[in-house]
């Protein structure tokens with residue numbers, strides 16, 4: 001049975017380091033939830049608190065509403081797959097997977113049934129007698145997963161489980177996680193610094209930074225409505241412009257930038273002091289006579305070939321810089337560095353964000 005997780009105002013300090021600061025979060029039963037963040041942002045610390053390998057300095061951890069803050073890992077209905085796998089090297093695949101059941105006192109016949117069933121689930125049927133030392137990286141990864149899954153945990157915690165695997169295996173295991181999540185119905189919590197992994201697998205995710213949750217939501221929310229400029233940059237909108245101000249006009253937002261008014265149809269209201277995150281793939285270059293209101297004057301500062309598109313480096317009248325990705329098929333009409341152009345912005349090209 002899947003279990004929900006509550007993180008209730010949790011702080012964890014190590015000496016003067018605040019690894020987590022007043023974190024509040026609810027992960028629904030059966031969700032695939034990802035903690036995404038750069039190194040040192042507090043992801044592993046939060047996962048350890050959920051798994052029962054550490055305790056918060058203040059605050060509580062709840063499973064299905066019950067306080068489990070002081071329950072040790074082995075008494076929680078959760079299992080963790082760690083980055084270093086920690087398989088028992090001298091045991092067979094079957095014995096590795098059976099270990100937890102043995103400790104729990106599950107009878108031999110039942111144990112064998114569950115081990116065989118779980119090995120089949122991770123595509124390792126027939127591997128029970130193999131020595132784990134003779135397996136490939138991907139197979140070892142599956143054994144580690146099987147060892148956690150055989151316990152039928154209500155919560156499966158995955159701490160950077162794909163680190164160290166080559167790209168092909170990562171892709172394969174990523175698909176496997178998605179499949180296993182559906183099959184088991186358990187609550188999955190994944191820790192990763194890999195954005196693609198987070199976006200492709202998660203029902204919802206959190207972006208962490210300096211021990212805080214910057215934003216929690218569905219993957220698409222982070223692009224459509226980033227909580228602040230840190231999040232916008234984190235998900236790849238590297239350029240963030242500072243308009244003179246943002247105004248409301250009917251249902252639209254109007255940005256006053258480099259002395260021009262630019263209408264952003266339907267864009268959300270983030271207040272006058274907001275910033276504009278740039279989606280370079282939604283900007284096109286128009287000639288200098290393009291209509292004001294949907295375009296801005298700029299100068300081409302340079303360009304670089306990127307394969308399917310050219311990256312144009314552009315400078316607005318007030319000196320702010322941004323990029324536009326221009327598909328190669330429009331090569332004929334390209335302006336040269338130093339040329340004036342007008343930039344046309346498709347819907348969602350400039351996303352208003354609150355300053356962090």
Ligand SMILES: Nc1ncnc2c1ncn2[C@@H]1O[C@H](COP(=O)(O)OP(=O)(O)OP(=O)(O)O)[C@@H](O)[C@H]1O
Pocket residue numbers: 014017018019037038039040041042043044045046193
């Ligand atoms: N046992 C510990 N003792 C002292 N400091 C710690 C301990 N564990 C974590 N920290 C510190 O807490 C902060 C958060 O660490 P944490 O491991 O949670 O980050 P992370 O986001 O998981 O990073 P990584 O991706 O590198 O594992 C870091 O500054 C780290 O140095």
